[in-house]
Amino acid sequence: MNERQLIEYLTTFITPDTKGLIRGIGDDCAVIQKDDHLVWLLTMDTLVEGVHFDAAFHSPDKLGRKIVSVNISDIAAMAGKPMFMLLSIGMPAGFDATWFKSFVRGIMDACHEYGCQLIGGDTVANPNGLVCSLTVIGEVAPDLVVYRHGARPGDTVWVSGSLGFAAAGLALLQRTFEPHNRRWQPFREQHLDPVARVEVGQKLGASGLVHAMMDLSDGLATDLAHLCRQSGVGAKISFQALPGIGALKEVADAIGGDPEEWAVRGGDDYELLFTTAADAGDQLLAIGSSCGLQLSPVGTIVAGREVTLIRTQADGTQEEKVITYQGFDHFREKDEG
Amino acid sequence: MNERQLIEYLTTFITPDTKGLIRGIGDDCAVIQKDDHLVWLLTMDTLVEGVHFDAAFHSPDKLGRKIVSVNISDIAAMAGKPMFMLLSIGMPAGFDATWFKSFVRGIMDACHEYGCQLIGGDTVANPNGLVCSLTVIGEVAPDLVVYRHGARPGDTVWVSGSLGFAAAGLALLQRTFEPHNRRWQPFREQHLDPVARVEVGQKLGASGLVHAMMDLSDGLATDLAHLCRQSGVGAKISFQALPGIGALKEVADAIGGDPEEWAVRGGDDYELLFTTAADAGDQLLAIGSSCGLQLSPVGTIVAGREVTLIRTQADGTQEEKVITYQGFDHFREKDEG
Structure with missing residues (x-):
């Protein structure tokens, strides 16, 4: 099973006619109805130390910035405006508070630049290094969302x-x-x-x-x-x-x-x-x-x-x-x- | 820095007067305005193998169920109805497809029981075992939300x-x-x-x-x-x-x-x-x-x-x-x- 097969397997569990759901798995974001004027774009990504980044190259503040940009990129890809963010951080128990504060500062600076607000999340212990998940919520008018599925021959x-x-x-x-x-x-x-x-x-x-x-x-x-x-x-x-x-x-x-x-x-x-x-x-x-x-x-x-x-x-x-x-x-x- | 200090540090970055934000960090869920009649409750949790669970005790389907219940519990704690879920799974590259399918089946069964729909997420490689983050979105009328901060002497x-x-x-x-x-x-x-x-x-x-x-x-x-x-x-x-x-x-x-x-x-x-x-x-x-x-x-x-x-x-x-x-x-x- 590779990543694509795995995602396709997960996709079989999505019920397309769910009330309020406009688009499930298969695009950069899930799309749900917010109110009469807007839809919400939701995206979630996890970054794992040693897989997505090498802590030797990334200063903690740049790493924080990158985690935010990578997620907000999915909102950009559907023509949305980033609004809110949830953050889940897993770290070893004996983590370095100075490192952590710089990392959080990078996250917050990037959030601010994109006009996005941290609204919640959680922190957990992960003995094997940093794991960081973000959920970003963006908004856009329903007729302006761009999906992956509209390409036509000749484009x-x-x-x-x-x-x-x-x-x-x-x-x-x-x-x-x-x-x-x-x-x-x-x-x-x-x-x-x-x-x-x-x-x-x-x-x-x-x-x-x-x-x-x-x-x-x-x-x-x-x-x-x-x-x-x-x-x-x-x-x-x-x-x-x-x-x-x-x-x-x-x-x-x-x-x-x-x-x-x-x-x-x-x-x-x-x-x-x-x-x-x-x-x-x-x-x-x-x-x-x-x-x-x-x-x-x-x-x-x-x-x-x-x-x-x-x-x-x-x-x-x-x-x-x-x-x-x-x-x-x-x-x-x-x-x- | 313990977990509480860490969360308090993160909380300093929350801007309480953010448009559309009713409650940020400090409760079981973040609360944002959906439309004129409802608010949305958002919660995110991460489970780490060896920290939150021991794979020796949990069959994969029960583990999937538990991950869902633990998250939806935060929605219940604010008197909400679970609606949508995003799922991010990190696993070792050589993961067992049978194990994974049973795990996903447990997730989906629990979702179904709670009336919640999977709408998106991602999958990543994590060489150190299973890491699973969930974001759950619930809804409730704004005057029915119950927060942590209302307890009074004599209660x-x-x-x-x-x-x-x-x-x-x-x-x-x-x-x-x-x-x-x-x-x-x-x-x-x-x-x-x-x-x-x-x-x-x-x-x-x-x-x-x-x-x-x-x-x-x-x-x-x-x-x-x-x-x-x-x-x-x-x-x-x-x-x-x-x-x-x-x-x-x-x-x-x-x-x-x-x-x-x-x-x-x-x-x-x-x-x-x-x-x-x-x-x-x-x-x-x-x-x-x-x-x-x-x-x-x-x-x-x-x-x-x-x-x-x-x-x-x-x-x-x-x-x-x-x-x-x-x-x-x-x-x-x-x-x-």
Whole structure:
């Protein structure tokens, strides 16, 4: 049983016609009716020391920030506004109070930046290290929610920001490579302190242009496969169009590693992945520009079920390979990292 | 830093005047406005293998049931009706699919019994064993919510069911004592498969008789101290009035152990603890009877800050001792169990 099979098994227990439930498992958030004007988006994530982060790289305040951003990214992915947060922290009994206070400070700073309020949670002992679960509640008007299942053949596939920077940053951190060289800072920061794309997510939702959206947590290959599966379509992605691929080559030249691996299969970027009609390009570039964030077309939705990566060789020929679900799976050995 | 100090530290970050927030940390649930007629109760708990349960005692389906009941107990404690649940499961990569399916089946059966629907969550790898976080959302009319902070001097202190059965049951399980003797079954079941007191909680809220309420998860000594602290009062408890104390003596006679320890400091009972005016007894007994559940007066709210246990000796003299916060603390060594 891998993670996807496990989630599919859990999904069989969801009763779609539950009163008040608009969308259960299968999207970035569950969606329930709040009142006549709004729905609530609910998301829950757990971070485990040694699996999702290495405490040697993360200062406690950055770790606190990241836990919040990772969760709020799911609200952004459905075009919502984060409102409330519940926090459950498991720690060893002899935990360091200074470390803990800095960690909580990071959580609270990030909450404040996103306009979200801590409202509850619990604390438990976990002898094996830090485990932290967050539940975030966001709100949005029901007609502005963007789901994963609306992609149609002919749509353009877009991403925000750059891809693979978090994976490249982790590789830099693992090698302790030039830790004070500012040239590598954007990569390290993308791993240590990613930003949830709340503003652009809300603008994309409000534009009415977006057919399907989700956030990139497990890498393009896996996340686009999720979106395609939910939509009943396939996708073709152009390697050369992936934003940031040139910068990744610089990192690879410096420390080794594979830019394609980072950009296509690397997780943890928390950028948005979405599809729109092919003729919406100018409006999308304007939305990105209004948020100070690059939005880039990277491919096309097609009929079928596979996600394919197309790479143009130096001689002009095209290499195609299937990359469906080749990203991060919690219950498989990680391909890279 | 113990658990209470840690929670108090977190509480300093809650902004009480947040729009839509009625009650943040400090009660069994956070309370937020849903619409003009209802509030939502939100609670989150994490269970850690080896801390909250021993997988050797719990069959996977019972463990799944318990995780649900423990969370829903917080909704019951504020007189709410459980509606929706989010589930986050962390497990080792090589987990047993049969075990997992039985665990999920237990979760879903319990959800169904409580009228609650799974709507989302996530799954992650945790190399150190099972970690399971649940968020439960309940609803209730705003004027029927019962908080911890309403107890007044002169109030009678009540509990539902029996106290200490879970702790005695754990002692029986740890000693593998007469595992097939039905005489010990109620104790083992209270530990393995506690029942969240949803029906009686709702009736108590609807009665308007209850001044303060919470559930008993960390033992009477600690939980009553929480309730007293929130209400700015103290309490005197009668050892002889504790329901089930006679049955606990039978267990102690059979395997050793201390009935007072189990009843006063033992956690995991998930009964309700509440206070009412002193003259409400008959109505409360009727409510209990209508739910097939014994409600018992066990003491009195007094001015002050301490929780005191009064024990009448054979010679008629009374022994008094302060038991404030002597129950379970996740970040202190457990006194017993």
